[in-house]
Every structure is written in structure tokens, then in C-alpha cells.
Amino acid sequence: MSASTxxxxxxxxxxxxxxxxxRYSGRVLADIRYADYSSIARFMASGVPFHQGELGIWNVAFNAAICLAxxxxxxx
Incomplete structure (x- = not known):
């Protein structure tokens, strides 16, 4: 099976x-959305923006405070 994502x-x-x-026919093999994720996958998907400081200035300040600590x- 060859596929593109x-x-x-x-x-x-x-x-x-x-x-x-x-790849060849364009047929959809899988369509995976956030609602299809397991609980752990949802936690990880939500944790990445928090870890990267992408949730606003309060998130950047919180991450900076942790680093300074x-x-x-x-x-x-």
C-alpha cells in the first residue's frame, strides 16, 4: 500500500x-480528526502548544517563570 498524508x-x-x-487513485484511506484521538493523544495534542508558549502572553510568562525557577x- 502506498499512501500520502x-x-x-x-x-x-x-x-x-x-x-x-x-497516491494513485486519490481515494481517502483515512480521515483522522481530533475527536477520533484517544484520551492520551488529546492530552499530548493539547500539551504541545502549551509547551511551545503558543497560548498567549500568559503562557510565555508562565514558561519563562518555570525556566527561571x-x-x-x-x-x-
Missing amino acids: LAGDVDAPADERFLHLD VIALVLL
Whole structure:
């Protein structure tokens, strides 16, 4: 089986969608959306934007505070 996957980087995890297409016929082999994810996959998909600081200025400030706390723990 040969297939191609269409996927993109979206800001909201609930907007994630993976579309697997047959390379030759264009037939849809799988259409996977956020609603189809398991609980663990949903947690991971939601955790990535939080980890990368993509949820607004409060998220960047929180991540920076955690980094500074870790640096303080190392130095003190």
C-alpha cells in the first residue's frame, strides 16, 4: 500500500486533521480528526502548544517563570 498524508500545523488542537490518500487513485484511506484521538493523544495534542508558549502572553510568562525557577534551583 502506498499512501500520502496531508497534515498541517494548526494553532488549536481541536482543529487537527490528518488525511491519508491513496497516491494513485486519490481515494481517502483515512480521515483522522481530533475527536477520533484517544484520551492520551488529546492530552499530548493539547500539551504541545502549551509547551511551545503558543497560548498567549500568559503562557510565555508562565514558561519563562518555570525556566527561571529551574535556573535558580541549579545555581542556589
